[in-house]
Amino acid sequence: MPLNVDLHSHSNRSDGALAPAQVAARAHANGVAYWALSDHDDLSGLAEAADAAAGLGLAFIAGVEISACFAGRTVHVLGLHVDPASAPLDRNLAGLRDQRASRAQQIAQRLSDCGIPDALDGALQHAANPALIGRVHFAQFLCDAGRAKSLRHAFQHYLGEGRPAFVPMRWASLEQAVAWIRLAGGTAVLAHPGSYRYPPLHETALLDAFKAAGGDAIEVITWAHTHAQAARYAQLARHYGLKASCGSDFHAPGVGRVDLGGLPDLPDDLTPVWRGWPEFDGSS
Numbered sequence: 099m100p101l102n103v104d105l106h107s108h109s110n111r112s113d114g115a116l117a118p119a120q121v122a123a124r125a126h127a128n129g130v131a132y133w134a135l136s137d138h139d140d141l142s143g144l145a146e147a148a149d150a151a152a153g154l155g156l157a158f159i160a161g162v163e164i165s166a167c168f169a170g171r172t173v174h175v176l177g178l179h180v181d182p183a184s185a186p187l188d189r190n191l192a193g194l195r196d197q198r199a200s201r202a203q204q205i206a207q208r209l210s211d212c213g214i215p216d217a218l219d220g221a222l223q224h225a226a227n228p229a230l231i232g233r234v235h236f237a238q239f240l241c242d243a244g245r246a247k248s249l250r251h252a253f254q255h256y257l258g259e260g261r262p263a264f265v266p267m268r269w270a271s272l273e274q275a276v277a278w279i280r281l282a283g284g285t286a287v288l289a290h291p292g293s294y295r296y297p298p299l300h301e302t303a304l305l306d307a308f309k310a311a312g313g314d315a316i317e318v319i320t321w322a323h324t325h326a327q328a329a330r331y332a333q334l335a336r337h338y339g340l341k342a343s344c345g346s347d348f349h350a351p352g353v354g355r356v357d358l359g360g361l362p363d364l365p366d367d368l369t370p371v372w373r374g375w376p377e378f379d380g381s382s
């Protein structure tokens with residue numbers, strides 16, 4: 099039987115709800131054998147996650163999900179098996195965290211212009227790690243304030259692309275994100291490609307650029323993908339000679355369609371991104 103592998107998850111060091119040790123416990127309880135924590139633009143949860151996983155006998159991979167730009171949109175690049183103590187990686191991510199702080203002020207200003215005051219303080223109430231203030235924290239504030247029925251609704255009405263409180267960002271370039279990951283000894287995985295909604299030519303350009311930059315794998319199986327998208331990205335992984343990854347993108351209990359460890363297996367013929375990693379026992 100294939101191992102249950104989940105290489106994409108978030109803690110409250112970014113926009114997840116649980117502390118890193120709680121995410122480890124949930125992964126273990128859900129039968130995950132091989133787990134990565136991959137918070138947005140931040141490495142500060144990895145030591146706690148590694149300790150907790152070791153206590154549970156859960157194989158742990160240090161990860162990070164880097165905010166990057168391609169063709170005017172935000173894309174996410176997962177760095178898996180990075181050195182969690184890499185000073186250059188943390189320095190580069192610190193630049194993204196600074197951008198988050200100034201973006202948060204602009205989001206709050208835009209919400210204030212919409213007649214919603216005190217959003218920065220309100221969002222910070224939800225951010226266990228204030229350096230990682232993000233749109234989910236604003237969405238939580240908007241729900242509290244009775245301005246949105248759900249996180250999804252908050253994105254649809256205020257925070258999503260093109261909505262009144264959306265602030266366009268120039269994150270890392272795709273090439274920078276891949277280079278930072280590789281310099282920290284990691285493997286670069288294009289996260290949830292089905293969620294970017296590029297026109298077909300731009301998507302081809304994205305995959306060409308990712309491959310050319312030294313990207314290693316595509317996230318084929320993830321909660322954001324339909325069956326048809328998983329099949330499509332499996333085909334693109336074959337076409338580009340990229341490995342394949344699998345991760346729930348867990349943020350919080352009850353949020354999203356799948357929980358930690360709840361995903362189907364990768365198609366048999368794809369090369370799993372984790373093949374050959376030392377923590378992996380070679381049984382898949």
Ligand code: AMP
Pocket residue numbers: 113138165231232233234249250251253254258349
């Ligand atoms: P940020 O990195 O602060 O711009 O926020 C991006 C995060 O917002 C993603 O990682 C998701 O966790 C969350 N997100 C994006 N779109 C939506 C949506 N439509 N509904 C709920 N959460 C979303």
Ligand code: MN
Pocket residue numbers: 108113138234349
């Ligand atoms: Mn997130």
Ligand code: MN
Pocket residue numbers: 163174289290
């Ligand atoms: Mn993402």
Ligand code: MN
Pocket residue numbers: 106107108163347
């Ligand atoms: Mn994610």
